[in-house]
Amino acid sequence: MQILEVKNLHKRFPIKKGRSVYAVNGVDFTVEQGQTLGLVGESGCGKTTVGRCVCHLLEPTEGEILFRGKDIVRLSKPGLKNLRKEIQIVFQDPYGSLNPRKLVRQILEEPLIVNGVNAKDRRLRRVAEILAMIELDNGYLEKYPIQLTQGEQQRVSIARAFITNPRLVVLDEPTSLLDVRFRGEIVLLLKRLQRETGCSYIFISHDLNVVYQISHRIAVMYLGRVVEEGPPDTVFDTPNHPYTQALLAATLFPDPDQRRTGFALKGEVPSPVNLQNDQCNFASRCPSARDVCFESSPKLRIVGEDHYSACHEQESNT
Numbered sequence: 001m002q003i004l005e006v007k008n009l010h011k012r013f014p015i016k017k018g019r020s021v022y023a024v025n026g027v028d029f030t031v032e033q034g035q036t037l038g039l040v041g042e043s044g045c046g047k048t049t050v051g052r053c054v055c056h057l058l059e060p061t062e063g064e065i066l067f068r069g070k071d072i073v074r075l076s077k078p079g080l081k082n083l084r085k086e087i088q089i090v091f092q093d094p095y096g097s098l099n100p101r102k103l104v105r106q107i108l109e110e111p112l113i114v115n116g117v118n119a120k121d122r123r124l125r126r127v128a129e130i131l132a133m134i135e136l137d138n139g140y141l142e143k144y145p146i147q148l149t150q151g152e153q154q155r156v157s158i159a160r161a162f163i164t165n166p167r168l169v170v171l172d173e174p175t176s177l178l179d180v181r182f183r184g185e186i187v188l189l190l191k192r193l194q195r196e197t198g199c200s201y202i203f204i205s206h207d208l209n210v211v212y213q214i215s216h217r218i219a220v221m222y223l224g225r226v227v228e229e230g231p232p233d234t235v236f237d238t239p240n241h242p243y244t245q246a247l248l249a250a251t252l253f254p255d256p257d258q259r260r261t262g263f264a265l266k267g268e269v270p271s272p273v274n275l276q277n278d279q280c281n282f283a284s285r286c287p288s289a290r291d292v293c294f295e296s297s298p299k300l301r302i303v304g305e306d307h308y309s310a311c312h313e314q315e316s317n318t
């Protein structure tokens with residue numbers, strides 16, 4: 001069952017002289033209940049903007065975001081309060097996202113207070129429960145964030161997101177600032193929490209290794225659009241879009257069977273200011289580009305079982 005459906009999402013940020021940054025430029029995807037959608041792509045392709053729109057931290061310029069079948073883009077105040085409990089976000093920088101002047105206990109009690117859990121003993125019971133779920137003992141309650149390791153700080157951020165028992169958590173690069181030794185343990189923790197709570201995730205990352213480990217589906221973004229989507233094994237074993245092929249070729253997988261060769265991505269992502277939608281926006285970097293690629297924008301279309309790609313070259317092959 002779908003918990004989230006995003007339809008034709010656009011987010012433009014107005015800048016000077018009547019121009020706009022086209023951060024998200026017509027994105028569609030779904031997230032199934034209890035599953036993880038991995039959102040990958042180079043810096044600036046719009047991953048965080050999508051995540052923030054889903055969490056209602058940004059208002060989309062256009063499009064629909066259906067959570068449990070209801071459009072949440074224009075919610076009333078009471079509806080929004082409920083939504084904040086059900087959709088949570090975990091940020092990249094655990095230390096930066098925790099108030100350094102508050103104890104772990106206060107940090108974890110805060111969302112409960114906001115959500116009207118007035119009885120202190122109820123709050124403390126829930127805090128103890130969530131602390132056990134993230135495998136920290138009660139001694140941590142009276143510590144400040146600075147007294148924790150990076151891995152422990154990220155565990156506390158995750159606990160804060162889970163304390164209201166959300167149904168969807170957006171994880172925006174939750175492992176990318178962590179030391180390698182903490183990354184694996186955070187991924188294992190997230191997988192276990194998903195099994196225990198049935199919560200769905202949108203997992204945003206540059207790191208294809210991590211995304212592969214945690215995702216049930218993967219959406220590859222380029223310049224504000226999804227250019228390929230499918231199950232991780234399909235996308236990683238038979239990448240269809242030239243951009244996905246290049247991303248995979250640039251990734252060093254621990255398993256030699258997963259390592260791929262392909263053309264090297266050169267140059268920066270083009271500017272997202274006043275992007276036109278009348279060509280393939282990957283054409284300036286694509287070795288397979290031909291005339292049609294500069295004349296019309298390819299649509300996401302089915303290229304295999306449960307596998308979608310937006311590329312003119314592949315259209316002619318399927």
Ligand SMILES: Nc1ncnc2c1ncn2[C@@H]1O[C@H](COP(=O)(O)OP(=O)(O)OP(=O)(O)O)[C@@H](O)[C@H]1O
Nearest residue numbers: 013021022023042043044045046047048049050272
């Ligand atoms: N408030 C804003 N005002 C103007 N432009 C913005 C704003 N927020 C984001 N952008 C631009 O929108 C585009 C998408 O940004 P976003 O942060 O969503 O990308 P990202 O894929 O998360 O990148 P990264 O991997 O570096 O986190 C970028 O070009 C960014 O500079």
Ligand code: SF4
Nearest residue numbers: 280283286293311312
């Ligand atoms: S549509 Fe053309 S330019 Fe775009 S990815 Fe496909 S082949 Fe390359």
Ligand SMILES: [Mg+2]
Nearest residue numbers: 047048049172
């Ligand atoms: Mg980001």
